[in-house]
Amino acid sequence: MEHTEHSIDPVQEQQEHIQRRTVLQAAIGVGVGLSVLSTLYVGVGFIPKVVVTPEKEPVKAGDILVWAQGAKAGQEITPADLQAALKSDPPFIIAYPKNPENNVVKNQLATNTIMVMQLEPSSLSPETAKYAAQGIVAYSAICKHLGCTISQWKNNVWHCPCHGGEYDPRQGAKVVAGPVPGPVPQLPIKLEGNRIVATAGFLFKPGADV
Numbered sequence: 001m002e003h004t005e006h007s008i009d010p011v012q013e014q015q016e017h018i019q020r021r022t023v024l025q026a027a028i029g030v031g032v033g034l035s036v037l038s039t040l041y042v043g044v045g046f047i048p049k050v051v052v053t054p055e056k057e058p059v060k061a062g063d064i065l066v067w068a069q070g071a072k073a074g075q076e077i078t079p080a081d082l083q084a085a086l087k088s089d090p091p092f093i094i095a096y097p098k099n100p101e102n103n104v105v106k107n108q109l110a111t112n113t114i115m116v117m118q119l120e121p122s123s124l125s126p127e128t129a130k131y132a133a134q135g136i137v138a139y140s141a142i143c144k145h146l147g148c149t150i151s152q153w154k155n156n157v158w159h160c161p162c163h164g165g166e167y168d169p170r171q172g173a174k175v176v177a178g179p180v181p182g183p184v185p186q187l188p189i190k191l192e193g194n195r196i197v198a199t200a201g202f203l204f205k206p207g208a209d210v
């Protein structure tokens, strides 16, 4: 009687094993990939959208400076207001920019808080004078140290009440005292009649350097 027996070729068996393993690994890989993709897709749904309303837009060329606080809040600041402020304490005005196209005061963005002051034109450094108008200078009021509002005038310079940071408005807000890492940015301005108008955004990024 003839005895038939299926002989198993070891090389062929090993190749088939490798093929099965490759297919299995590919399937697992696709599964993992899809899983990661679906996780990312779900995650994207939870990222909050940043909505920039007109009140939160950063100051830009054409904006008019208005009173930020007090009885005149929202009204346009005039050179006469700045002259009058020199007799008060502090001798400068805190302002916000107003968009003349929609009349929206951009008061919902902290870094739009601006100090405006009338100084003697001849006291300004050439670089500072380039962005001033008849001695009127405007700078970010947000301290570069930890972000307090610079609201005082001491030693003939701007003074931050939080830790005593001081800036000289005649020299590009050069730091003259305190733990401040650098100057606050100047806002280039011009006079249009009685209006103080920004001719660009801040010269560099406003806000605390933290």
Ligand code: FES
Binding pocket: 143, 144, 145, 146, 147, 148, 160, 161, 162, 163, 164, 165, 178, 179, 180
């Ligand atoms: S936050 Fe102004 S000196 Fe510290």
